[in-house]
Amino acid sequence: xxxxxxxxxxxxxxxxxxxxxxxxxxxxxxxxxxxxxxxxxxxxxxxxxxxxxxxxxxxxxxxxxxxxxxxxxxxxxxxxxxxxxxxxxxxxxxxxxxxxxxxxxxxxxxxxxxxxxxxxxxxxxxxxxxxxxxxxxxxxxxxxxxxxxxxxxxxxxxxxxxxxxxxxxxxxxxxxxxxxxxxxxxxxxxxxxxxxxxxxxxxxxxxxxxxxxxxxxxxxxxxxxxxxxxxxxxxxxxxxxxxxxxxxxxxxxxxxxxxxxxxxxxxxxxxxxxxxxxxxxxxxxxxxxxxxxxxxxxxxxxxxxxxxxxxxxxxxxxxxxxxxxxxxxxxxxxxxxxxxxxxxxxxxxxxxxxxxxxxxxxxxxxxxxxxxxxxxxxxxxxxxxxxxxxxxxxxxxxxxxxxxxxxxxxxxxxxxxxxxxxxxxxxxxxxxxxxxxxxxxxxxxxxxxxxxxxxxxxxxxxxxxxxxxxxxxxxxxxxxxxxxxxxxxxxxxxxxxxxxxxxxxxxxxxxxxxxxxxxxxxxxxxxxxxxxxxxxxxxxxxxxxxxxxxxxxxxxxxxxxxxxxxxxxxxxxxxxxxxxxxxxxxxxxxxxxxxxxxxxxxxxxxxxxxxxxxxxxxxxxxxxxxxxxxxxxxxxxxxxxxxxxxxxxxxxxxxxxxxxxxxxxxxxxxxxxxxxxxxxxxxxxxxxxxxxxxxxxxxxxxxxxxxxxxxxxxxxxxxxxxxxxxxxxxxxxxxxxxxxxxxxxxxxxxxxxxxxxxxxxxxxxxxxxxxxxxxxxxxxxxxxxxxxxxxxxxxxxxxxxxxxxxxxxxxxxxxxxxxxxxxxxxxxxxxxxxxxxxxxxxxxxxxxxxxxxxxxxxxx
Numbered sequence: 001x002x003x004x005x006x007x008x009x010x011x012x013x014x015x016x017x018x019x020x021x022x023x024x025x026x027x028x029x030x031x032x033x034x035x036x037x038x039x040x041x042x043x044x045x046x047x048x049x050x051x052x053x054x055x056x057x058x059x060x061x062x063x064x065x066x067x068x069x070x071x072x073x074x075x076x077x078x079x080x081x082x083x084x085x086x087x088x089x090x091x092x093x094x095x096x097x098x099x100x101x102x103x104x105x106x107x108x109x110x111x112x113x114x115x116x117x118x119x120x121x122x123x124x125x126x127x128x129x130x131x132x133x134x135x136x137x138x139x140x141x142x143x144x145x146x147x148x149x150x151x152x153x154x155x156x157x158x159x160x161x162x163x164x165x166x167x168x169x170x171x172x173x174x175x176x177x178x179x180x181x182x183x184x185x186x187x188x189x190x191x192x193x194x195x196x197x198x199x200x201x202x203x204x205x206x207x208x209x210x211x212x213x214x215x216x217x218x219x220x221x222x223x224x225x226x227x228x229x230x231x232x233x234x235x236x237x238x239x240x241x242x243x244x245x246x247x248x249x250x251x252x253x254x255x256x257x258x259x260x261x262x263x264x265x266x267x268x269x270x271x272x273x274x275x276x277x278x279x280x281x282x283x284x285x286x287x288x289x290x291x292x293x294x295x296x297x298x299x300x301x302x303x304x305x306x307x308x309x310x311x312x313x314x315x316x317x318x319x320x321x322x323x324x325x326x327x328x329x330x331x332x333x334x335x336x337x338x339x340x341x342x343x344x345x346x347x348x349x350x351x352x353x354x355x356x357x358x359x360x361x362x363x364x365x366x367x368x369x370x371x372x373x374x375x376x377x378x379x380x381x382x383x384x385x386x387x388x389x390x391x392x393x394x395x396x397x398x399x400x401x402x403x404x405x406x407x408x409x410x411x412x413x414x415x416x417x418x419x420x421x422x423x424x425x426x427x428x429x430x431x432x433x434x435x436x437x438x439x440x441x442x443x444x445x446x447x448x449x450x451x452x453x454x455x456x457x458x459x460x461x462x463x464x465x466x467x468x469x470x471x472x473x474x475x476x477x478x479x480x481x482x483x484x485x486x487x488x489x490x491x492x493x494x495x496x497x498x499x500x501x502x503x504x505x506x507x508x509x510x511x512x513x514x515x516x517x518x519x520x521x522x523x524x525x526x527x528x529x530x531x532x533x534x535x536x537x538x539x540x541x542x543x544x545x546x547x548x549x550x551x552x553x554x555x556x557x558x559x560x561x562x563x564x565x566x567x568x569x570x571x572x573x574x575x576x577x578x579x580x581x582x583x584x585x586x587x588x589x590x591x592x593x594x595x596x597x598x599x600x601x602x603x604x605x606x607x608x609x610x611x612x613x614x615x616x617x618x619x620x621x622x623x624x625x626x627x628x629x630x631x632x633x634x635x636x637x638x639x640x641x642x643x644x645x646x647x648x649x650x651x652x653x654x655x656x657x658x659x660x661x662x663x664x665x666x667x668x669x670x671x672x673x674x675x676x677x678x679x680x681x682x683x684x685x686x687x688x689x690x691x692x693x694x695x696x697x698x699x700x701x702x703x704x705x706x707x708x709x710x711x712x713x714x715x716x717x718x719x720x721x722x723x724x725x726x727x728x729x730x731x732x733x734x735x736x737x738x739x740x741x742x743x744x745x746x747x748x749x750x751x752x753x754x755x756x757x758x759x760x761x762x763x764x765x766x767x768x769x770x771x772x773x774x775x776x777x778x779x780x781x782x783x784x785x786x787x788x789x790x791x792x793x794x795x796x797x798x799x800x801x802x803x804x805x806x807x808x809x810x811x812x813x814x815x816x817x818x819x820x821x822x823x824x825x826x827x828x829x830x831x832x833x834x835x836x837x838x839x840x841x842x843x844x845x846x847x848x849x850x851x852x853x854x855x856x857x858x859x860x
Contacts, residue, residue: 019283020323022748023366023373026276027327031362033266035335038352050250054111055084055243056213057222059230065205066238068195073233074209077225079217084112085194086208089201093139094148094171101135101149102187105194105206108180112210115191119143120178123192126199130178135188145176151201172200210243219243271509273369275502275742278457279749280373282498284316286756288381295381308382309375316374317367324366328359402461402494410458413451420448421807429813441811449508449804456504456796460497464792465490471791475784481777484768485784488757489792496792499753503793503832504800506743510736510828511801512808517732518819519809524728526655529602532717533592533659534571535695538563538702539682540712554679555712562705563683568698571597572685577662578676581639585627587663589618589638591671594659597684608632608652617651619665625653638664642675687718743832746793751839754786758843762850769852779844786840790833798825 051058059066059074066074066085075083087105107113108122108130115122115130120143122130131141141147150169180191194206213222219242230238288295295308335352342349402410424444456463468490475482489496540555554576564572575592594600594610603610608631610619618636630636630650638646648670658665666674687698695718706712758765765778773781802825806818 019280019287019752020319020370021752022276022279022283022745023320023370024323024327025745025748026273026369027324027362027366028331030273030365031328031331031359032334034355034358034362035331035352038355039335039338039349042350042352050114051210051243051246052112052114053247054212055210055246057211057219057226057243058241058246059209059211059226060239060241061205061207065207066209067205067234070230070233071206071209073229074211074226077229079214079222079225080211081214082110082112082212084210085206086210087194087197087203087206089151089197092150094150099139100188101131101139102189103197104189104191105197106191107193108191112212115180115182118179118181120176122180123177123196126196127172127174128177128196129174129190129192130180131176132180132182132189132191135190136179138188141176143176143178146173147176148173149200170201174200271505271742275505275745277369277373278498278502278505279745279752280370281377282495282502282749283752283756284374285377285380285498286495286753288312288377291381305382309378312378312381313371313374316370316378320367320370321363323370324363327366328362332359402459406458410455413455413458417448417452417455420444420451424448424807424811428810438811438813442808445804445808445811449800452800453505453508456800457501460501461493463796464493464496464500467792467795468788471795472788481773481781482784485781485788488785489788495753495757496789499749499789500792500796502749503746503790503836504796506746507794507797507828507832508801509742511798511825512805513736514821514824514828515802515805515819516809517728518821518824521728522819525602526604528721529599530656530659532720533597533599534573534684535686535716535718536569536698536702537660537682537684537715537717538712539715554677554681555683556679559706559712560680560683563685563702566698566701566705568688568694568701569685570688572683573597574680574683575660576668576671576676576679577660577681578640578671578674580664580674582624582628582636585624587624587638588661589664589666589671589674589676590658590660590662591666591668591676592659592662592684594665598686600659604655605632605652606655608650610652613651613665613667615667615669616648617667618648618670619652619654619658620650621654621657621663623657624663638674640675643673646670646673747835747839750786750789750836751842753789754782754840755843755846757785758782758847762847765847765850766852775848778848779841782844782847783837783840787833787837790836794829794832798829
């Protein structure tokens, strides 16, 4: 029996390939990810270590720094070939508010240097600096430029008169001599010899020495010699770490940053493997259905059901072995080709090793997945009656019932999913409920979704015909070809359900992710409408004056007028702030006009309305609202240091803090009654045009308007939005890219099933051709059948993905609004239909090439 089945498998290589194609794709993706992780980690280790290979020993000062005298003593120790001093510092640019530059000491040349010069020259004198590419691009610094730095100064150092900007800092003007490239650097950084950097800030000593030993001198021997010398010269304790140890720690730290990413990838790969198993199960069911007469004949001559199941399982294991091995070999080839392709593109990737253990594990996993996928179809096919010998091969595949046991299990799974969802809906958290356990709710959501998907797998054949009655209506309007396409899918509901469920898995995950990302984006937009209500915030104390009530401070009226007149700005809005008290709580009040800023339309109140704020009314933050237990319509009393108490009516409450961190938003008249300064505390404005270039031009215009030496602080709030958008885009790209693997495997399943169906219905295709259906008509018919798998899977996936995404958003309890990206969801649906139709193109072309005479004479 076993020899008979195994001998028949190679006789049908096309069916063998199509049966194992989904497993091959899954094995390729899984092992390809292993290769990608190896390439990523090896590239990171090779490129982003901060300690050069030539460093044999690193000397670290603990509480004590290493002085120049001690450095000379180390250099004089026998066996020491070279010493490089290291220092690190962070400074602000004096001319550009909130722009920072890291400073690192480096010799600039030789085996102990970390930098490679790409333009200009390396500093060789005082007050000179080289910058890396990041600093050159972000801060617009080129060789020859002079840059003012706010350099920290040691407490006992004297600050030059007239140059001190703030206590503990000194403005030092340096000349940029060159641009360097540093593998281990990702921030804007300046480089110079460590002694020169120390001289800028009147700092003595270095926290670290990198030591290169002479040939033949070990790190252990060097440690003994240096320890004795430093102990004798200073009596202080220093740490001595071998260079290999430091590089290993740096490599692990660099690689650890990818650990969470690859753990996330592993989760998505598990979903892709489940999809591959479902596709394999479907294809095995189709293949065994086509061989029912052979299996029935074997039963007739005495084969037991158990024998057939074992033989078919071994056949499945063979398919898994071949597919897994092929997938691993293809991924291995792609992994070794990646560095070559990257090198041709001007990039640098390290070559991976051969992960033999991972390769064996993936192949064994492919075998296990395939055997698991084949058991259910094998058990069903092995139970065929010997009388099936007298029936056509495809009869069983067209049966519509699912059996009472399967129906009962499906209904039980559906009841469990609905029950869990009902429990979650009944106990949804109230907005702002900080005691709700979101983790437990999300776990129950995942469990409910899993039960719902299992119910879909079980009850799928019962859903095919009702869905086709609706989704197939437009096709029936196309005439007999459309009617035949709908009938071809509806005539085999089990097969249609098996394929559509895999498509539905991909659509469920993609649609749920799209809804989640859109909701997260909407939530972040609301957060940024509070934290960054405009592109620029210009604030400070530029003008002061004396009044009978004391000192007033803020931006001068003339400066505010000139800022509002800058042509590169729009939506310029001045605001004032003051501190007040509400009972025992300290609060900040602001008179910002919400109607003047476009971002304010994103704010949503918890209670009340934000429009038409009038005198005697206040919009309060969630902190005050929760602390005082108030809502819109309640009264609140503010206490001020100069004006006494002020009783106001709450017009609205916010879900979080107010713009610029304010706790209360009031009208200008009410802010006067609170004792605020008459001068604006700042001005908010947007760039007149979108894009980074327009923002840079607006920033330059603001600085020219204010002039040099101003104490006004310019905050570029738009950068916060950029960072937020970049984070969301990264999450979206990674998630959708990985979920695309599931969709890819689903499309492979559609193509495989369509191809097997074409083989099964060769005589039917010949009959249609004989009755007058042309080749293009037959291709169109098969393409529509393949597209219908996408339609069914898309409808089922959206029906599961969107509600569960909404439930997850509500359970997160972050106050995020549910946003449905209708355009993206429609694009996913239509794109999936198109892709599944294209998946049927190759089988359709094959069917159309067969002569009607040959097709009518074909047998199983």
